[in-house]
Amino acid sequence: MKSTTAETPKQRWAREVLEPALKTAPERDIPFTTISGRPVERLYTQDDLGGFDYARDLNHPGEYPYTRGIHPTGYRGRLWTMRQFAGFGTPEETNARYKQLLAAGGTGLSVAFDLPTLMGRDPDHDLSLGEVGKCGVSIASLADMERLFDGISLGDITTSMTINSPASMIFAMYLVVAEKQGADWTRMSGTIQNDILKEFIAQKEYIYPPRPSMRLITDVFGFCAKEVPRWNTISVSGYHIREAGATALQELAFTLRDGIEYVQYGIDAGLDVDDFVPRISFFFNAHSDFFEEIAKYRAARKIWAEVMRDRFGAKDERSLKLRFHTQTAGVSLTAQQPYNNVVRTALQALGAVLGGTQSLHTNSLDEALALPTAEAATLALRTQQIIAHESGVTNVVDPLGGSYFVERLTLDMEQGAKDYFATIDRMGGMVEAVEQGYPQREIAESSYRFQQAVEAKDKTIVGVNDYVVDEETTISTLYIDETTAERQIGRLRELRQRRDSGRVRRTLDDLRRTAEGTGNTMDALLDCVRAYATVGEMCDALRDVWGEYEEVPSI
Amino acid sequence: MDKIRVVIAKPGLDGHDRGAKVIARALRDAGMEVIYTGLRQTPEQIVAAALQEDADVIGLSILSGAHNHICPRVMELLQEKGLGDVLVVVGGIIPDVDIPKLRAIGIEGVFLPGTPMQAIVDFITGHVRPRAETV
Numbered sequence: 001m002k003s004t005t006a007e008t009p010k011q012r013w014a015r016e017v018l019e020p021a022l023k024t025a026p027e028r029d030i031p032f033t034t035i036s037g038r039p040v041e042r043l044y045t046q047d048d049l050g051g052f053d054y055a056r057d058l059n060h061p062g063e064y065p066y067t068r069g070i071h072p073t074g075y076r077g078r079l080w081t082m083r084q085f086a087g088f089g090t091p092e093e094t095n096a097r098y099k100q101l102l103a104a105g106g107t108g109l110s111v112a113f114d115l116p117t118l119m120g121r122d123p124d125h126d127l128s129l130g131e132v133g134k135c136g137v138s139i140a141s142l143a144d145m146e147r148l149f150d151g152i153s154l155g156d157i158t159t160s161m162t163i164n165s166p167a168s169m170i171f172a173m174y175l176v177v178a179e180k181q182g183a184d185w186t187r188m189s190g191t192i193q194n195d196i197l198k199e200f201i202a203q204k205e206y207i208y209p210p211r212p213s214m215r216l217i218t219d220v221f222g223f224c225a226k227e228v229p230r231w232n233t234i235s236v237s238g239y240h241i242r243e244a245g246a247t248a249l250q251e252l253a254f255t256l257r258d259g260i261e262y263v264q265y266g267i268d269a270g271l272d273v274d275d276f277v278p279r280i281s282f283f284f285n286a287h288s289d290f291f292e293e294i295a296k297y298r299a300a301r302k303i304w305a306e307v308m309r310d311r312f313g314a315k316d317e318r319s320l321k322l323r324f325h326t327q328t329a330g331v332s333l334t335a336q337q338p339y340n341n342v343v344r345t346a347l348q349a350l351g352a353v354l355g356g357t358q359s360l361h362t363n364s365l366d367e368a369l370a371l372p373t374a375e376a377a378t379l380a381l382r383t384q385q386i387i388a389h390e391s392g393v394t395n396v397v398d399p400l401g402g403s404y405f406v407e408r409l410t411l412d413m414e415q416g417a418k419d420y421f422a423t424i425d426r427m428g429g430m431v432e433a434v435e436q437g438y439p440q441r442e443i444a445e446s447s448y449r450f451q452q453a454v455e456a457k458d459k460t461i462v463g464v465n466d467y468v469v470d471e472e473t474t475i476s477t478l479y480i481d482e483t484t485a486e487r488q489i490g491r492l493r494e495l496r497q498r499r500d501s502g503r504v505r506r507t508l509d510d511l512r513r514t515a516e517g518t519g520n521t522m523d524a525l526l527d528c529v530r531a532y533a534t535v536g537e538m539c540d541a542l543r544d545v546w547g548e549y550e551e552v553p554s555i
Numbered sequence: 556m557d558k559i560r561v562v563i564a565k566p567g568l569d570g571h572d573r574g575a576k577v578i579a580r581a582l583r584d585a586g587m588e589v590i591y592t593g594l595r596q597t598p599e600q601i602v603a604a605a606l607q608e609d610a611d612v613i614g615l616s617i618l619s620g621a622h623n624h625i626c627p628r629v630m631e632l633l634q635e636k637g638l639g640d641v642l643v644v645v646g647g648i649i650p651d652v653d654i655p656k657l658r659a660i661g662i663e664g665v666f667l668p669g670t671p672m673q674a675i676v677d678f679i680t681g682h683v684r685p686r687a688e689t690v
Contacts, residue, residue, distance in 0.1 A: 115568040115619055127595070130624030131568050204570025204594055244573050331573075335668040368668045370650060444576050451577050455671055464669045479650060480620060553593025555563075555579040 010047040018042075031458055035289035036247030037449065038412075044404035052407060057302070061397045065305040067298050067410065069356040070321040074397030075388075081359035082384045083160055083325065087112030087137035088371045089484045091147035094137040097374065098152060104378055105385065110160040110361060111148070112136035113170070118205045120166045120539030123488040133484030135371070136162075140492050141534045145173040146180070155183030160191040160235070160325070160359075165207040167194035168216050169538045172525040175228070191232035191281060191325070194220060197258040198237045200434040202244035202443060204551065207539060210431045212546040216521060217262060218269040221276040223522035232281040234262060235325060241439075242285035243331045245447020248292045251285060252413055253420035254430075254439050256303055260421070261430035263312055277308060278318035286352040286360075287329040288344060294400060295409035297355030300324070303414055326352035327361040335368040337463035338475050346383050353387055354400055360384055370477035437554065444555070495532060503531040508541045515545040559683050561612040564592040564601040566629075567621040574646060575616035581672035582614075582679070598628040606636055611683050617647040622657065630660045640684050646670070 007015075033039050041048070059065060062072035071077060084101050086109075087094045098109050113136040116128035122140050123132045132138050139145055154177060163170045171192045178188060196213040199206045206213065217234060224233045238246075238255035246254065259280060266276050282300065287293055304322035308314040328348035333341040342365050349362050362380040364372035372380070388394055400406045427433045434440070453459045460466045507528040514524040521542075528538050563579045565572055572594060583589045590608045592601060605613050613633075617625060626645060633641055644664035645657060654665050664678050 119568045121568070127568055127597075130621035131619055134620035135569070199570075204572060206570075244571075245577075369648065444580075447573050448577055448580050451581070451672060455673060461669075465671070474651070477650065479652070551593060553591050555576050555583070555589065555591045 008047045010043070010045045013043075034248065034292040035287060035450075035459065036249060036292060036446075037453070038247070038249070038292065040405075040409075044408050046404060048404055048408045049411075052411070057411065058401060058407070064309075064320060065302040066321055067302040068398040068401050070301065070323065072397070074356070075353075075394035076397070079388050079394065080353065080357050080384075081108045081158070082106055082381060082388075083108040083110045083359045083361055084377060084381055085110040085112050085160075085162065085327065085361045086372075086377065087114075088135075088478065089133040089137065089480055090487055091137055091139065091144045092150075093484075095148055095150055095152070097377070100374060101377065101381065102152075102157075104381055106381060108158045108160065108359065109152070111162065113161075113163055114138045115205075117166065117170070117535055118163065120169070120207050120535055120543075122492060122534050122536030123485060124492055125536060128485075130485075132488050134480050138484060138488045139170065139173070139535065140488065141495055141532050142173050142176055142529050143491070143495055143532065144488075145170075145177050149174075149177055153183070154178040154181055155188060158190045160193075162193045164193055164196055164199050164203075164205055165213065166535055166539055167192045168220055168522055168525050169529070169535050171220065172522065172529040176526065176529050185228045187230065188228060189230040189232070191235050192220070193237060193283070194234045195237045195258065195283075197261060197430055197434060198240050198255070200549075200551075201241055201254060201258075201439045202246070203240040206549050208542065208546045209549045210434060212515075212542075213549075214262075214265050214431065215269075218266050218271070219521045221262075221266050221271055221279075222269065223520055224279060225271065225275045229279075231279065233276065233279045235281050235283045236262065237283040239283050239285045239327050241443065242287060242329065244443050245331075245450060246443045247446050248287065248289065248296045249413060249416045250420070250439075250442055250446060252296050252300055252303075253417040255282065255284070256300060256307070256417060257421055257424050257430050259304065260307060260311070263308070264429065267312070273308075273312045273314045274316035274319050277312070277314055278316060281358075282322055282324035284324050284326050284352075284357075285329050286326045286348040286355075286357075288332050288348060290347060290351050291406055291409060293348070293351040294355045295406055295413050297324070297326075297352070297357065298398075298406070298410045299413035299417065301356070302410070303417055323358045325359040325361070326355075326357040328352070328363045330363050330367050333363060333365070333367040334461065334464050337469065337473055338365050338369065339473065340463050341365040341367065342379065342383065345380065346387070349383055350387055350391070350393065353393055354398075356398065366475060366477050369475070370479070373476065373478050437552070441554075492534065495534075499532040504528070504533045504537070507531045508533055508537060511538065511541045512545055515542055558586060558588040559612060559679065560588045560590070560608060560610045561614060561679070562590045562592060562601065562605050562608055562610040563614045563616065564596050564604065565594050565616050566596050566598065566601060566625045567617060567619050568595060569617070569619040569621075570594055571618050572616070574618070575614075578614060578616070578646060578672065578675060581676060585676040585680075587612075587679070598625060598632055601629055602632040602636055602638065605633070605638060605641055610641060612642045612644065612679055615643070615645045615647075617645060617649070620648070622647070622649055623653060626657055626662055627660050630662070642679065642683050644675070644679065646675070
């Protein structure tokens with residue numbers, strides 16, 4: 001029977017041109033999929049964009065739904081912030097690295113804390129053994145924070161702090177340092193990560209159970225709306241979700257669904273949507289699959305705008321505009337042939353820029369081996385500067401807009417994320433989904449599938465499962481020895497002798513009472529910090545009230 | 556032959572468990588009995604788990620740089636408990652200069668980023684010692 005539908009131009013091409021060509025020159029026998037395992041076609045044309053509507057799906061930059069970017073001028077006005085994540089050893093060592101990065105043209109600071117700080121433990125705690133200053137800088141009290149920012153004016157720079165469970169405590173320390181420098185809180189800007197949901201989902205640096213953890217976050221929302229209105233109160237992070245093995249779609253979906261959860265909890269805590277949502281920012285990964293990543297960022301903006309307007313009734317344009325930081329994918333970098341990592345990072349960074357990121361960290365070539373050396377960190381920053389000033393990609397807003405492939409992928413990402421939202425909504429929300437281990441299982445599944453694909457050589461990793469060399473290149477790396485721990489423990493003991501211990505006790509008691517009641521924990525924490533209470537002491541006071549969370553292990 | 560029994564543990568404060576979980580699944584798929592302890596286990600808890608589970612192998616996943624503290628303690632406790640014949644392997648980010656130190660205290664396998672899962676399976680199968688109580 002003869003078909004009644006006319007052949008599309010793409011079908012005609014396939015019949016007349018493609019099929020004869022495939023007979024003489026077949027395609028390579030590999031799965032043509034993105035790094036996330038998403039199958040892609042060999043060609044995209046306007047036939048793949050049936051029903052696509054420019055005004056609805058794309059619109060111009062700076063116009064709802066912001067798919068093409070939140071600024072009408074893209075990077076022609078201001079480039080992204082080149083913000084290199086750094087922190088190691090003692091506060092003085094990290095302070096010196098910050099001054100070096102600022103002198104090299106870095107435009108913002110980003111603090112990496114060590115594991116004891118991230119987990120709310122003092123350097124002299126049993127569990128801190130061997131961890132002090134290793135993965136970041138050790139900060140136990142206001143005294144350490146003063147050393148960290150010595151000679152750096154907090155009123156003039158913006159700082160991002162990667163801290164989650166003890167985010168309020170560290171933020172309180174930052175504010176008190178600023179106060180002592182004479183800076184005006186209402187004019188200060190910066191970001192605290194403060195995203196506990198992705199800790200339960202992926203990075204696992206949690207202390208308290210989910211619900212009291214969410215309260216700490218909504219307390220920061222409420223506090224900042226009044227006292228530090230230009231501060232980004234949260235950086236809802238997909239980075240760690242992706243690093244844990246999620247696909248690009250899972251990163252997008254879980255991150256945005258986390259964002260929705262925070263907005264819902266803020267509203268439930270009595271806040272008005274437009275009073276706190278404009279200060280919510282995001283943090284995405286820039287992985288190796290170029291177009292998939294670009295589609296991810298574009299879809300993220302579109303989904304957020306729509307959800308804020310339609311689900312939460314946000315009116316302020318700033319509530320609808322998704323702003324994000326990006327970091328290139330640490331997990332994609334290899335210990336083998338480490339110089340190859342410079343190239344990987346450059347391509348990933350280019351994807352982030354073409355996706356319209358507001359700020360960017362580029363990983364150093366020694367990422368898979370250690371914390372970066374000063375030389376490696378500078379080269380990573382130079383990579384961004386070359387993209388910004390030499391590649392020409394910053395001249396035009398959303399230069400890939402209208403690409404059949406990118407637009408199709410953006411629409412598919414959007415639909416996929418909404419499907420995940422529906423599943424999580426059915427569970428009752430992200431807190432409930434996390435408690436049931438749902439996103440955790442989804443990610444573990446994806447990471448295992450990816451590893452299997454690598455072992456089967458369905459996915460090539462240059463220098464690891466192909467193009468391997470016998471003689472490995474060795475590079476010099478940063479080695480953190482045990483003197484940091486000794487020094488930090490010594491200082492902490494001195495501090496405990498020196499400070500007014502009665503005042504510390506009173507402020508910690510007040511913190512416990514605030515946590516038991518409904519007051520804002522930020523106010524109580526600021527008083528603890530001014531009394532030089534330590535991160536461990538403040539976190540312990542809240543452990544007394546809320547207990548600790550333990551994950552049920554599963555593989 | 557009985558299934559090889561492996562305790563996979565994640566000591567220290569770090570929560571990055573992607574590697575530990577992927578390896579645990581790979582070993583299970585290779586026919587081993589895998590017990591995953593979960594996060595933030597002290598050396599004491601890890602050795603207690605090995606004793607209770609009658610483990611042939613302990614796999615430690617450490618990315619944070621705390622291996623120089625954790626590994627010697629685990630080895631010491633294994634000796635104390637009479638579990639000196641348990642095969643201990645470590646995977647993670649271990650600086651080159653530390654690898655000989657770990658070998659010297661009896662850690663037989665040190666696996667760095669990029670090691671194929673199959674190489675770890677083969678190593679364990681090749682190095683595991685028959686359990687004393689197996690007749």
